[in-house]
Amino acid sequence: MFYVIGLGLGGAEDITVRGFEIVKKAERVYLEAYTSILTVGKEELEQFYGRSLIVADRDLVEQGADEILQDATSKDIAFLVVGDPFGATTHTDLVLRAREAGVSYKIIHNASIMNAVGCCGLQLYNFGETVSIPYWTESWQPDSFYDKIFGNRRRGLHTLCLLDIRVKEPTLESLTKKEKEYQPPHFMSVSEAAGQLLEIIRRKDGEYKELAYTNSTLCVGLARVGSDTQQILACTLQEMKDIHLGPPLHSLVITGHLHPLEVEYLTQFSDSKEKLLLVAQT
Amino acid sequence: MFYVIGLGLGGAEDITVRGFEIVKKAERVYLEAYTSILTVGKEELEQFYGRSLIVADRDLVEQGADEILQDATSKDIAFLVVGDPFGATTHTDLVLRAREAGVSYKIIHNASIMNAVGCCGLQLYNFGETVSIPYWTESWQPDSFYDKIFGNRRRGLHTLCLLDIRVKEPTLESLTKKEKEYQPPHFMSVSEAAGQLLEIIRRKDGEYKELAYTNSTLCVGLARVGSDTQQILACTLQEMKDIHLGPPLHSLVITGHLHPLEVEYLTQFSDSKEKLLLVAQT
Known part of the structure; x- marks a missing residue:
């Protein structure tokens, strides 16, 4: 399953309980880091989640969708987005690519500006x-x-x-x-x-x-x-x-x-x- | 402190970690139950939070603001709203009443439709x-x-x-x-x-x-x-x-x-x- 998880707007604690549970258990967790930012950085999020994150910059998201979605048919992959997942067109595109690759997806909503x-x-x-x-x-x-x-x-x-x-x-x-x-x-x-x-x-x-x-x-x-x-x-x-x-x-x-x-x-x-x-x- | 906490849109797990921590510790927690609903009811929320909730219907919110805000200058009172706190005018009004009563407030955002x-x-x-x-x-x-x-x-x-x-x-x-x-x-x-x-x-x-x-x-x-x-x-x-x-x-x-x-x-x-x-x- 491919999870696109909104992080909300403030700090690490603004993730939902539902999103947090998925992050803790997922095989790989990407942090989208170019369309928006939180007031805290990757390190603080990793400490809060108790696990490591992979930073996804524009190049990776726009050209490396296959890499992000690898094994997502059999394993849980999470993709973290500041605000709500559908704030930016680029995330819609990523979900479309998941569908094309036969990967199921779920959206975990959160606050957006x-x-x-x-x-x-x-x-x-x-x-x-x-x-x-x-x-x-x-x-x-x-x-x-x-x-x-x-x-x-x-x-x-x-x-x-x-x-x-x-x-x-x-x-x-x-x-x-x-x-x-x-x-x-x-x-x-x-x-x-x-x-x-x-x-x-x-x-x-x-x-x-x-x-x-x-x-x-x-x-x-x-x-x-x-x-x-x-x-x-x-x-x-x-x-x-x-x-x-x-x-x-x-x-x-x-x-x-x-x-x-x-x-x-x-x-x-x-x-x-x-x-x-x-x-x-x- | 008076906390207005968004519950998001789905079930109990859609509250943010920040909101959940406040709910667990607050003196009283109100559940606004007339401008929107979740897919789960009061009982399921109470079980998830491990505490009791007070249902706030239209009469209480519109005429009982003093009752809701009682002791909020010295204790933490939480007011739960489906979606984001500022989806409905009535919540804006409640925050204004808190300010008039000299009560500090904080908004915990969440997803809204x-x-x-x-x-x-x-x-x-x-x-x-x-x-x-x-x-x-x-x-x-x-x-x-x-x-x-x-x-x-x-x-x-x-x-x-x-x-x-x-x-x-x-x-x-x-x-x-x-x-x-x-x-x-x-x-x-x-x-x-x-x-x-x-x-x-x-x-x-x-x-x-x-x-x-x-x-x-x-x-x-x-x-x-x-x-x-x-x-x-x-x-x-x-x-x-x-x-x-x-x-x-x-x-x-x-x-x-x-x-x-x-x-x-x-x-x-x-x-x-x-x-x-x-x-x-x-």
């Missing part, structure tokens, strides 16, 4: 389409997520922005070499995301009658949701650009129409209740 | 706004969710439909009496939901040039997600009306634009791959 974002008090059924904000480079500055935010805001809906993660990206210089060298991992902060979002409306201003959002739109920054060091902050997009919420992962919400209960809940994440009430009205 | 629905292979970032479909009565047949499905489909997005749950609803006859009598609990099935959705377009047909969906729109029915008896079925809306997926809870997805990988994944939940490919093309 897609539902845990509710911890800021914004109601999940008031969210529209989720968007991803990628790191810009000098020559590649896509902003297709802008139209999606616009569509959501027009309908009064909040937008969850998933922020870019770059783990084990080859350096530009080593791309053509046999031995690849890797850039240090980097994770987009709410501050960097706010910077890119502000840059987009700066460029569009004048061109359009109406913008998707302004620099005074109320946003919510979330860091390390579900962990003991979780931080949530509600402020304007302009203020978010100068906010530091510490280590990864970060997520950003651009609010739509706010219900009074949502505003009341958000006040606990603002440095001034009065200021938040003012921003929420604009 | 809002993210676990990804198990059918439809990508979470292709979902628009989630809708709720309520049971119709003879005199009350709201269809505001129709416009939301329309908005999602226009943008090519899938719609997750949460289906109505009626637990401990007073009978009409006992509404004015001192001693209330309750209706047996009922849970909307994918078949009932499909019936209401078809009835809506039957009424609107002719009125409008374009409908949000047709009887041949591809839908996905999900039952008891995350449990050992989980069932998923992909078929047309018309076919869904005659489908029986067994005991609750059920959820229904109305698909939008389908990516080839999504279609490929869905074929495993159809009785005929060829038929599914045909339906997906329309």
Whole structure:
């Protein structure tokens, strides 16, 4: 059996009891380590589980599915994923490969930022389409997520922005070499995301009658949701650009129409209740 | 401390290790039992946890917050919620009351149908706004969710439909009496939901040039997600009306634009791959 097990969002203890029992007994356990991260690393997880893990980087998952699935028709193989197993397309693909190889599979669900974002008090059924904000480079500055935010805001809906993660990206210089060298991992902060979002409306201003959002739109920054060091902050997009919420992962919400209960809940994440009430009205 | 702990979606083992440790040691543990259900009942949970639980029905949660929060400034009180704590507005309200009473709180996240629905292979970032479909009565047949499905489909997005749950609803006859009598609990099935959705377009047909969906729109029915008896079925809306997926809870997805990988994944939940490919093309 091939088990795809969600680890949730915080630390080692956020695995479910069902998932933990499988991890303890499985023949091999892979830890997917490039689409997301926990606040703890491989060593701490190994200590908690009392067993060794095999790190699965992008190359192994995308090109080594046969290796991962080896013997899975007769033995239990577990594949650990931060959050919920179906957060990323790449895991769907792995399950399809298991099916093609005649391997049965089971999914062990867990919290994902897609539902845990509710911890800021914004109601999940008031969210529209989720968007991803990628790191810009000098020559590649896509902003297709802008139209999606616009569509959501027009309908009064909040937008969850998933922020870019770059783990084990080859350096530009080593791309053509046999031995690849890797850039240090980097994770987009709410501050960097706010910077890119502000840059987009700066460029569009004048061109359009109406913008998707302004620099005074109320946003919510979330860091390390579900962990003991979780931080949530509600402020304007302009203020978010100068906010530091510490280590990864970060997520950003651009609010739509706010219900009074949502505003009341958000006040606990603002440095001034009065200021938040003012921003929420604009 | 007041802990709000998500139980996930399947059985007793779907609580996280972090949540389980809190449940074992807490002074009192409440089980919220009216916004959702697991596939197991209170007794099985009590046996698994090795302790007794207090059932929290709608009356207690909405009017007895003081009772639930009693002593929570000095002792640990846990409040168990099926799925993730922030699936329902009522839990947000309870946390606000804790704050007002000067009680610290912590949220222990878990899977919710809002993210676990990804198990059918439809990508979470292709979902628009989630809708709720309520049971119709003879005199009350709201269809505001129709416009939301329309908005999602226009943008090519899938719609997750949460289906109505009626637990401990007073009978009409006992509404004015001192001693209330309750209706047996009922849970909307994918078949009932499909019936209401078809009835809506039957009424609107002719009125409008374009409908949000047709009887041949591809839908996905999900039952008891995350449990050992989980069932998923992909078929047309018309076919869904005659489908029986067994005991609750059920959820229904109305698909939008389908990516080839999504279609490929869905074929495993159809009785005929060829038929599914045909339906997906329309």
